Amino acid sequence: MNEPHCRTPGTALVVSRPRQLMRAVLLGALASGAGIALLGTAAWLLSRAAERPPILYLMVAIVAVRAFGIGKGVLRYTERLDSHDLALRLQTVLRLDTWRALTQSTWVGRHGGDLLSRLVNDVEAIQDLVVRVIVPVASAGLVAVATTTVITLLSPGAGLLLAVSVALAGVVMPWLAARLAARSIASLAPLRGELATVAAEASDAAPDLVAYGATDAVVARLAAVDTRLRRAEQRAAWASGLAGFGQTLAAGVAVLGGLLVGAVQVFAGVLSPVNLAVVVLTPLALHEVLATLPAAALAWHRSHSALGRVGEVLTAPTVGSPDNLSVVATDTSEVPPSIEIADLSAGWPGSAPAVVGLDLTVQAGEKAALVGPSGTGKTTVAATLLGLLPPVAGTAQARGRLGYLAQDAYLFDTTVAENVRIGRRDAGDTDIAKALARARVSMPLDRLVGIHGTQVSGGEARRIALARLLLGNADVLILDEPTEHLDAPTAAALVDDLWATTTDSGAAVLVITHDPTLAARCDRVVSLPNPPVSGTNAGLNQLPAHDTPPLAG
Structure with missing residues (x-):
């Protein structure tokens, strides 16, 4: 099969294979949905079993728990195969395009270490864009809508609280993490390129540096770039940790709020006591899915910065133009x-x-x-x-x-x-x-x-x-x-x-x-x-x- 060739890296290249992308998103949503359904069904099963009904009343739930448990693993494995296959194909296309552009452009005069970083590390960002950004974000969005709808049908008040917690954990916290770490993340790819350049120059000139006793200056330069890179990564990790803390609070609000609202409805006879466990525990599984979103937001900025550097090579004037x-x-x-x-x-x-x-x-x-x-x-x-x-x-x-x-x-x-x-x-x-x-x-x-x-x-x-x-x-x-x-x-x-x-x-x-x-x-x-x-x-x-x-x- 002929692969598409794209002069602009990023989302435009990803959507050049829409069917495989949609299939990966759907498989991811089904895998996450199976995990949420597993916890919700297990919660109902335990609550219903506490009432000591005839065993036949529980057989459907028992079979469903087994099906969701097996399906979660199978679907996740299939999604990983599909999404990684897509990512690796696009990475190959982008690397070949970058190499062709590089061999025909005025970039020949740039530092070799930086060019190698663009050709290897920065091109690999297309893989993160697929596997760590587009697929998990899209599948989490589908699952969040479906889960919130089900909880709202069981308990409108708990559904409203869950929707608020989803907005906090799935939108506000990722946005906050990306906002706090934007400058640090934007500097990561250039710093890695600078580090590769210094390391390559030091490696090539190692005999001369040793002969002239100039190794200390080069080591100090390497250490300085490495320190800047490490600090940028630390700031990005701090922002990710802060978002994780906010997500934990949002999950707690959803669980405790669901417990309070559900308990009131149980006493009022509006909600079945068996379904109370479903209303309280299901948000935990949903927030486990949403926990990947701050990392996805940071990965988006990392990918955007890295692919921007690749785009500079792709759009450079070519020989014979x-x-x-x-x-x-x-x-x-x-x-x-x-x-x-x-x-x-x-x-x-x-x-x-x-x-x-x-x-x-x-x-x-x-x-x-x-x-x-x-x-x-x-x-x-x-x-x-x-x-x-x-x-x-x-x-x-x-x-x-x-x-x-x-x-x-x-x-x-x-x-x-x-x-x-x-x-x-x-x-x-x-x-x-x-x-x-x-x-x-x-x-x-x-x-x-x-x-x-x-x-x-x-x-x-x-x-x-x-x-x-x-x-x-x-x-x-x-x-x-x-x-x-x-x-x-x-x-x-x-x-x-x-x-x-x-x-x-x-x-x-x-x-x-x-x-x-x-x-x-x-x-x-x-x-x-x-x-x-x-x-x-x-x-x-x-x-x-x-x-x-x-x-x-």
Whole structure:
């Protein structure tokens, strides 16, 4: 069955499967109703048995008690199966939609820990929305109406008191809990994202932090975020506890009020003494159902906050959308490969442009180096060419089959061959071996590289990533620090092979580098200033290779 795909998370996605949702609500109401009927029938049975009637007078009630007892468990189990099945299906749909949106949006520049929190923890909020909010609230509402109606038929006064207690326990207390904890709950998802970001950064930089003795500062930062998160959770728990206390009082009012009103009616001969037990004890079972509503109110706010963060990813501008039409990638069957950048201003969302007024053209067979101190926007230019960022102003066009060697190219926890095969999924072992040879990699194809490439050296990881790029037969290459982590002889040999390959294929090559030796081997060098000069090309010097300026390390 094809699942619905929704660009707006939350209730709209839930109601995309109305039949299953209604079935889960109905099963939940029947399960809760069976529990209430069980207590009410048992109360009648005990009261009637105290009058010592013939046993046959009690057989229907005895059978009903057994039926309600068994039915409660069966119906609750069935409801849980149905509601969790719905929740997990919707969670899968939302996670896939979020992943697709993430891979096509400008969110690539955000902190990885926060993105992971949105993709995993925040998407799971759709499950809470179904299982802990919509199903229990809807089923509790149906049961409350039905139970109040039955008690009103037995004793109008007790029914009125029960209706008041239901309003207090089922409406006022959940609203109060949500109101008191609204600010704390709204901060939970962002705080978890911040905690995940700090933890991920600390994990990635752990060796360097230990080497430089900077662990205390990171641990203190982690502790500070954790403290804020714990306090927010404590405030939410306090509000939930206060609502629970109010619900207990409401239940007590319903029981004691029912006892007083029912006793008066019994003395007046209006109410049967046997039914008095039903009037008094049934509200206890109903309030047990209503006890879940404050938690449901808090879960609603938690889900709303978390799914709002997911919605930010889903509604972000996507690569190739009308907003990003200045980024173009075309086939080179008729048009030679090239890179054309005109008056480009580029930057990450929420930040000032890192590059302003950049002009650069790389034709087929040419090699240009983009240099400058760290933080001047070299990688930002690459991301804009790849379509991962919309230009702030100007145009950035890459015509051809794009290939990108990232500075932090990811290696998966699998074999060398599988990591290289990502560049072309239909490649055989012979093609992979040739690509590895061109990248100066000498290791077995079945060697495991470990998580993040931890089982290979930095230079080997760099060359495996380069082999992946070479396997893809791209004719527009963007190389971000291709010789990083390599010793000078290996780097020189690698560049020799790379240059020979790209010259033969007529590829357009843009090299981002801090290496003056590599920059000197390019046809042209473009130096980015720091900081950029707004509205002008001042400082964007296109120099011949032999005039390469000093480069920051």
